[in-house]
Amino acid sequence: MALTGFFLIIYLIVHALLNALIFYNDDGKIFNEGASFMLHNYFIRFLEIGLFAVFILHIIQGLLLWQQNKAARKIKYEKSNYPREIKWYSRYMGWLGTFLLLFLVMHLAQFWAQTKNELYFNGPEIDLYQQMKGIFTNPIWFTLYMIGLASLLFHLLQGFQSAFQTFGINNRRWIYIIKGVGVFYSVAICLLFASMPLAFMVGWLQ
Ligand code: HEM
Incomplete structure (x- = not known):
């Protein structure tokens, strides 16, 4: 999960930066040129197959892990005594x-x-x-994007850190640094994505 997760973390940076070309506010000219370049590039088309394979693998791994955790706890505790440090979203990774x-x-x-x-x-x-523009000025799609991006935020907050722990980086000092980088990455990437529907919805972008 950690390896496929890393790949997806990097993909999201590239995806968000390319999309951010809409902020040139030139009626999408530069953004559409960038998108068209990506669309007609054979190397990118090839990479896209890898991207989908990684997405599917990550999802299958996640589902298996969810099932394993459930099976390991067939009889529910009467009262769940999760330590306070365990955030609510760590327990709901499956739902997110x-x-x-x-x-x-x-x-x-x-x-x-x-x-x-x-x-x-x-x-x-x-x-x-x-x-x-058509999608993001529609209140229903706009709301669904915001819910999706909020799920992404919590999914990343948890996933980023567990990925590093999986690789055995759990030394105390490094954990603090990694936590910081993880929080920064997760918040920054989700805010950047969320600013796009918002910009169309409130009319900053026409
Ligand atoms: C508001 C935020 C987002 C916008 C405006 C946006 C925009 C786009 C656009 C325009 C495409 C089509 C590219 C093409 O086919 O040429 C695309 C594709 C895609 N997006 Fe997003 N996206 C957003 C958020 C996300 C998020 C959060 C994820 C993943 C969790 C994601 C995953 C993908 C994937 C997997 C593809 C298909 C592969 C690709 O063409 O790159 N997107 N997105």
């Missing part, structure tokens, strides 16, 4: 992951499937900037 999966299905249908329809099936030409 499930929300994220639903978010991802919705997200891929709204964007990825559209560009692939154009590329492989001669579908209508798609202006991703206008597509974003």
Whole structure:
């Protein structure tokens, strides 16, 4: 989980930075050029297969882990005495992951499937900037994106730290540094993503 998680952590940085091109506020010209370059680049198409494989592996690993944890605790404790240091979201990684999966299905249908329809099936030409605008100015989609991104925040807060622990980095001083980097990364990436629907919704981007 840790290895696939790391790959996804890096992917999210690239994804968020590329999307941030919308903030040039040039009607999406630069953003659409960047997206079009990625779309027509064979190397990126090849990487995308790897990305999907990693996503699927990460999800399967997560589901197996969730099931194992449940099986290990067949009889529920009468009263759950979790130590205070264990955050609520650590116990709900499975649910957060499930929300994220639903978010991802919705997200891929709204964007990825559209560009692939154009590329492989001669579908209508798609202006991703206008597509974003249409989706993010709709209150229902806007709310679902915000819920998805909140799930991502807690999922990352927990996942980032456990990844390092899995690799055996649990020395006291390093733990503090890693916790800090993890919190910074998780908050920064989710805020950057969330600023995109928000910018369209409140009309900063037209
Ligand atoms: C508001 C935030 C987000 C925006 C505006 C956004 C935008 C986009 C766009 C425009 C595409 C289509 C790219 C193309 O097909 O050429 C895309 C694809 C994709 N997005 Fe997002 N995205 C956001 C958040 C996320 C999050 C949080 C995740 C993961 C948890 C994610 C995962 C993906 C994946 C896996 C793809 C398909 C692979 C790819 O084309 O890169 N996105 N996104």
